[in-house]
Amino acid sequence: MVDIDPLRIAERIHGHLGWLAAIALVHPAVVLRRTRRRAHLAVGLSVGLVTTVFAVGAVIYPAYRDRLRQGIFQRSLTVGYLFERKEHLAFGALLLAWAGAAAYVGATRAQGPTQASLRRAAHWAFVAAAVLAFVAASFGIVIAAFRTF
Numbered sequence: 001m002v003d004i005d006p007l008r009i010a011e012r013i014h015g016h017l018g019w020l021a022a023i024a025l026v027h028p029a030v031v032l033r034r035t036r037r038r039a040h041l042a043v044g045l046s047v048g049l050v051t052t053v054f055a056v057g058a059v060i061y062p063a064y065r066d067r068l069r070q071g072i073f074q075r076s077l078t079v080g081y082l083f084e085r086k087e088h089l090a091f092g093a094l095l096l097a098w099a100g101a102a103a104y105v106g107a108t109r110a111q112g113p114t115q116a117s118l119r120r121a122a123h124w125a126f127v128a129a130a131v132l133a134f135v136a137a138s139f140g141i142v143i144a145a146f147r148t149f
Helices: 006-031 040-067 069-075 077-109 112-146
Strands: none
Touching (some): 006 077, 006 112, 040 069, 040 077, 040 112, 069 077, 069 112, 077 112
């Protein structure tokens, strides 16, 4: 009989969805370059996906802390600190995605120069969120190759 570890499955889902979220964040960043284009779906789906990935990571974090963290740090401080940075980058991507969504929603209700400014802010928030998400996902590959559930 095969031993199936739910944490291992959740970790894989988290990693794969993390890459999809990083890719998804590029779409609103591109769409929002033009101030007249609607981006409701791109913004909503990308923020929803990033939030889901973050939630899965938060659910598996206690098990990571209890079962893997100490062993990773004992074998490699570099990889241990890489994981810590990954968490911070992922949180930054989440916050920037939500800030971009808030700016976009504000832009849909604003007029004139305020609307254009909010659209630009939303665009740059999604650009930054995508960059942070790609770096976090890259760190995740290194960490998963080093040690996993």
